[in-house]
Amino acid sequence: MTFDRAYWEQLWTKTLREHPDKVAQRPPNAHLIAEVAGLRPGRALDAGCGHGAETLWLAAHGWKVTAVDFSASALAHGQSTAEALGADIAERIAWVEGDLAVWTPPRDHFDLVVCLYVHVAGSVEDMVRRMASGVAPGGALFMVGHRPIDPATGKPTAAASQVQVSVESAAAGLDPNGWERVVAEERPRAVAGTGVDAVILARRVT
Template sequence: MSDDHGQESWERRWTQVLAADAPAADRRHPNAHLLAEVADLPPGRALDAGAGHGSEALWLAARGWRVTAVDFSATALARARHRAERDGVGDRVEAIEADLGTWTPPAGRFDLVTCLYVHVAGSVTAAVRRLASGVAAGGTLLLVGHRPVDPSTGAPTRASGQTQVSVDDALAALDPERWEILVAEDRPREAAGSGVDAVVRARRRS
């Protein structure tokens, strides 16, 4: 794993961001793609893989989901737990410190598995399949990857140098006999001002 995207680097980044102004970090809105894709789902068990300091986990928990937040930054997870307690949803947010490069969710446990903007160090296919294995029959997999180059300008984005999931990677990893693909597209990244996000939403058939 490259140093820029490894555990020590993320831990250092989260420590700096939260020490500088944790309330400002907390004010960041939950991800727009998550809001668009998940608002219509009935709450159940959710896995947020690469949850950071918990903005999406808290949004889900406030809507009745029981959320497992996984990240390899202990500092980010501690903030997520703190925020969950503060917001009165502490009993609905579990934090697990683990490396998604190897961690595999319990098979078929979650009604929703989401992974937003996480660099994949190894095989993208294997990473997508590991996450997908955690989805229950009838459940939803939502993957969002920030594309490394802005197609409208050709300029590198903040995800430059990273490998995040693409539409093609996700579709190649998901067996169409087991997955109904509901969304698979590149969308302008309006919330962040520039660039493009790959958005894949799939429903497990069996």
């Protein structure tokens, strides 16, 4: 299977049409809330933002967010949700259509770069490096990846055919002299029986 723009655009169009309630009710990511709630708000990038649940949460908590995805339908949905929530939220968010396989954040620009459950074509280590390049000194990189095998059962998960970030690939992509690993571990996912997530929070020290 190819997880390209056409695949995601079709999936988002179908999901937003057939399950708007589920999409609207999906809470923002629990790992993100746990790790980021204590950070001082500034400029954030939500790379692979989807329909924007985390982007909206960040904006509501004072962050000025750049939200990037290559699905135009997901971005349009996120933008209209933000507008319905009010100008104070909507004006904090820039929705950007871009392909994260090549899109590079402005260097040293963001206080927080978030990248949740994104599989891109090419090396995941390169993706980690690309995302890390957008973090300003003192800022944070937060990435989560659904692991392909459920350690409890040894069976493939819904992410089995994707290559998402792992603890190992994040370590390989981040220079240990420039980054402090605050969290780098596998944690159970919110939905029981769906395996584990690799959760990475790293702080740029230089």
